[in-house]
Amino acid sequence: MNLNATFIAQMVVFFILGWFTMKFVWPPLMKALDDRAKKIAEGLEAAEAGKLALESSSRQAGDEITKARSRAAEIIAQAEKRSVQMIEEAKLAARDEGGREKAAAKAEIEQETARAREALRDQVAALAVAGAEKILRREVNPAAHTELLSQLKKEI
């Protein structure tokens, strides 16, 4: 328990060590701690922002999907309507075509009939003339009997 000059030296050492720590140890450590705190804060902030962005983009994606789905349904409905329409049109066109062909055939038949009748009429006239010739056994002047013949032709 003797006091001597040692305590004065110890006091000096005390201040030197304190100064050393203040100068060389404390600032870098505090800087590292503060920097890390800032880094962590930034990281948390970024995570929060990322979460928000994810939320909004997933909401957007959902909207897009709904829109696409309704658009697809619309397209399908349109296509169905169109196909029904096309079938109707085809049916109508076929019906028209049939009618037209039928009419044309009818007309042709009529034409043929008329032609046949004309020919028949000519042949009957000739036959009649030949018959009359035979009956009369003589040449009849066709010119003199033209009127009669044409009247006969009409009657046939």
Next chain:
Amino acid sequence: MAASTEAPNASEYIVHHLTHLTNKAQKSVIDLTVVNFDTLFWSVLMGAIGCFVMWRVARAATAGVPGRFQALVELLVEFVNDQSKNIVNNEESRKFVAPLAMTVFVWVALMNSLDFLPVDLPAMILGVTGLDHVIHAHRIVPTADLNGTIGMSLGVLVLMLYYNIKIKHLGGFVHELFCAPFGSHPLLWPFNLLLNLIEFAAKSVSLGMRLFGNMYAGELIFMLIALLGATATWWGFGMHMVVGTIWAIFHILIVLLQAFIFMMLTLVYIGQAHEGH
């Protein structure tokens, strides 16, 4: 246990272990021409080791993922910084006081930890290397020397006075010395001054004495335990191991606790210097 040829008796052994390595024998209680080389050597060495290790950590410190040792030092830094923020109410002062408090903690803890070395190991090393002819006596724990602890507590006293004057200016400080705590009536001036002087003295002396007393007693008990083993009986040998182990484990607590108390009181005393009455 003592490695000398003629075995000393118990009191000689203890007296030998409590003798410092000095430039000359100290005759009076206070003699400023005497220097304890052992105390100075070990305290400077421990301070240098502590500061060097902290400096190495600080230099390599990154804001990224810290290593284990960096995390340990950062834990200490955060802890001391929080304490000083609570206690010392001045941003500018904290720039010096907080690092000082951390140094004090590390330094005192390291100096106290020298107590864990076996009490006879330094003497044995000196004996083996032949240095015991030059170094006739040697005490290894600087904080078990009153000079070591009083030196630090007087450093704290200097800081108390410095911050008192810096914060309150000389006039304010002198006014406080005379007018607080009883009142500013001139009749009360002597009592105020006396009480304030006693307060400053008590703070410094108790700060130094507390650490010294704890470490001195711890050292003394280690010596007594070592004397048990020196009885060279099975009982003494067993008790040396059992009691020595128990006391050493308990002493780990004391070493860190006293370092912590010294640090906290340093902060508290300097913090009080920042507050007016």
